[in-house]
Amino acid sequence: MSDADDAIAETWQSVLEILSVDDRITPPLRGFLNLIVPKGIMGGTFYLEVPNEFTMGMLNQRMRAPILAALASIVDGGPVGNYAIVVNPDIVEERYEQTGFQHIDPAPLESPQPQLTPTPTLPARENDTRLNPKYSFDNFVIGQSNRFAHAAAVAVAEAPAKAYNPLFVYGDSGLGKTHLLHAIGHYAMNLYAGIRVRYVSSEEFTNDFINSIANNRGSFFQSRYRDIDILLIDDIQFLQGKAETQEAFFHTFNTLHDHNKQVVITSDLPPKALTGFEERMRSRFEWGLITDVQAPDLETRIAILRKKAQNEKLHIPDEVLEFIATKVSSNIRELEGTLIRVVAFASLNRTAVDMTLAQTVLKDVISLDDDNVISPIDIINTTADYFKLSVDDLYGSSRSQAVATARQIAMYLCRELTNLSLPKIGQLFGNRDHTTVMYANRKITDLMQEKRSIYNQVTELTSRIKQNLRYGA
Numbered sequence: 001m002s003d004a005d006d007a008i009a010e011t012w013q014s015v016l017e018i019l020s021v022d023d024r025i026t027p028p029l030r031g032f033l034n035l036i037v038p039k040g041i042m043g044g045t046f047y048l049e050v051p052n053e054f055t056m057g058m059l060n061q062r063m064r065a066p067i068l069a070a071l072a073s074i075v076d077g078g079p080v081g082n083y084a085i086v087v088n089p090d091i092v093e094e095r096y097e098q099t100g101f102q103h104i105d106p107a108p109l110e111s112p113q114p115q116l117t118p119t120p121t122l123p124a125r126e127n128d129t130r131l132n133p134k135y136s137f138d139n140f141v142i143g144q145s146n147r148f149a150h151a152a153a154v155a156v157a158e159a160p161a162k163a164y165n166p167l168f169v170y171g172d173s174g175l176g177k178t179h180l181l182h183a184i185g186h187y188a189m190n191l192y193a194g195i196r197v198r199y200v201s202s203e204e205f206t207n208d209f210i211n212s213i214a215n216n217r218g219s220f221f222q223s224r225y226r227d228i229d230i231l232l233i234d235d236i237q238f239l240q241g242k243a244e245t246q247e248a249f250f251h252t253f254n255t256l257h258d259h260n261k262q263v264v265i266t267s268d269l270p271p272k273a274l275t276g277f278e279e280r281m282r283s284r285f286e287w288g289l290i291t292d293v294q295a296p297d298l299e300t301r302i303a304i305l306r307k308k309a310q311n312e313k314l315h316i317p318d319e320v321l322e323f324i325a326t327k328v329s330s331n332i333r334e335l336e337g338t339l340i341r342v343v344a345f346a347s348l349n350r351t352a353v354d355m356t357l358a359q360t361v362l363k364d365v366i367s368l369d370d371d372n373v374i375s376p377i378d379i380i381n382t383t384a385d386y387f388k389l390s391v392d393d394l395y396g397s398s399r400s401q402a403v404a405t406a407r408q409i410a411m412y413l414c415r416e417l418t419n420l421s422l423p424k425i426g427q428l429f430g431n432r433d434h435t436t437v438m439y440a441n442r443k444i445t446d447l448m449q450e451k452r453s454i455y456n457q458v459t460e461l462t463s464r465i466k467q468n469l470r471y472g473a
């Protein structure tokens with residue numbers, strides 16, 4: 001390092017010291033300061049580099065005044081009037097020299113990510129993370145509704161535990177929270193060889209905890225959740241009211257945080273609105289950055305459908321995508337489900353997808369306004385009635401083919417038409433595991449494309465449920 005470099009680093013250090021006692025910089029913002037690399041001072045301007053645009057935005061929008069004030073008070077030879085920020089993704093590497101991770105050349109977000117398909121040398125590791133290859137940043141469409149959450153997720157993946165910790169993402173069901181969690185995992189693994197990532201639903205976390213007590217395997221539980229670099233935990237609201245599991249999570253969180261490991265949490269509500277959580281837990285959720293995902297606007301919905309069609313190699317005219325996007329507005333899962341229905345109908349009839357076909361399929365899709373929220377009880381009652389079964393049959397454990405299929409259809413519709421998470425739906429159907437709901441979802445999606453009878457049943461039921469709601473049946 002030259003003398004000039006030393007002087008720049010020293011000056012920046014003094015700026016940081018001043019900022020460290022500036023109340024305007026809240027703890028969540030503080031993390032961004034660690035991401036800055038000072039590069040030089042020229043003509044009264046301090047040149048700084050940051051690894052991504054998100055950090056640049058945060059510095060300019062939220063910390064500009066304090067940084068300028070600190071610079072003005074510190075630099076010899078007259079105040080430095082300004083600072084300039086340049087985005088340089090390569091500095092991720094510089095900042096990670098001291099960490100245990102080995103940095104891999106960052107793959108551009110738009111390019112295929114090599115580790116999404118496990119290579120022969122890495123199968124165990126990829127399996128262990130529980131990441132779904134379909135949920136990558138590549139496949140995530142950015143719009144007004146999720147821009148901030150996406151940028152925060154990218155920043156966390158690029159600099160785990162450096163920017164803000166935890167990252168807390170909340171929002172209604174089906175708006176991309178799980179997708180973002182997985183994408184963080186994939187991208188971080190793509191950037192840092194050897195990084196240990198674990199995705200877990202809160203329900204799995206609970207089960208692992210209970211099993212560890214039942215089987216006296218506390219050390220297994222600890223190493224599973226503490227010997228990692230990034231913990232991605234989905235649907236934290238599911239820990240509501242579970243005092244002992246919360247306690248286990250509290251210790252897991254503290255250990256990871258103390259050791260500079262990243263935690264990312266999703267929830268259906270912001271920390272303040274989460275009931276059934278101890279205050280110390282909620283306040284920890286607020287230590288880092290809190291961001292929400294909202295329902296996408298029309299353009300984003302069209303872009304999501306286009307991306308989905310591209311990925312699945314489906315040839316669907318733009319006007320059809322636009323038509324679907326206009327009809328289904330509040331839940332991306334339902335949006336995708338509607339696209340699948342249109343494609344299934346075309347394939348059952350061996351015909352191409354066009355506007356006439358889409359109109360036929362969607363004629364019964366009634367768009368509901370915000371006040372009309374479908375409850376799982378509406379779905380279960382209507383489904384039982386439709387199949388001439390009792391509600392207890394759907395909740396119960398009968399494995400007869402007819403009852404099992406009806407139950408799977410009811411689960412599928414709960415997933416598609418309500419805001420409930422997989423664990424909540426499982427709980428509702430006689431305390432079943434969330435993987436049973438996932439299986440039901442996949443099974444019905446597939447069956448709809450193979451069997452006209454199932455397709456018709458799902459379609460008729462959907463419109464019946466919506467009609468009942470609308471006309472108060």
Ligand SMILES: Nc1ncnc2c1ncn2[C@@H]1O[C@H](COP(=O)(O)OP(=O)(O)OP(=O)(O)O)[C@@H](O)[C@H]1O
Nearest residue numbers: 139140141173174175176177178179304332333421
């Ligand atoms: N911005 C997006 N671009 C592309 N696909 C998206 C986007 N947002 C959501 N999706 C897709 O919508 C579906 C539902 O998203 P996801 O499961 O992530 O929702 P969620 O918010 O986690 O819901 P829940 O709270 O019910 O678990 C997924 O198939 C996901 O890939």
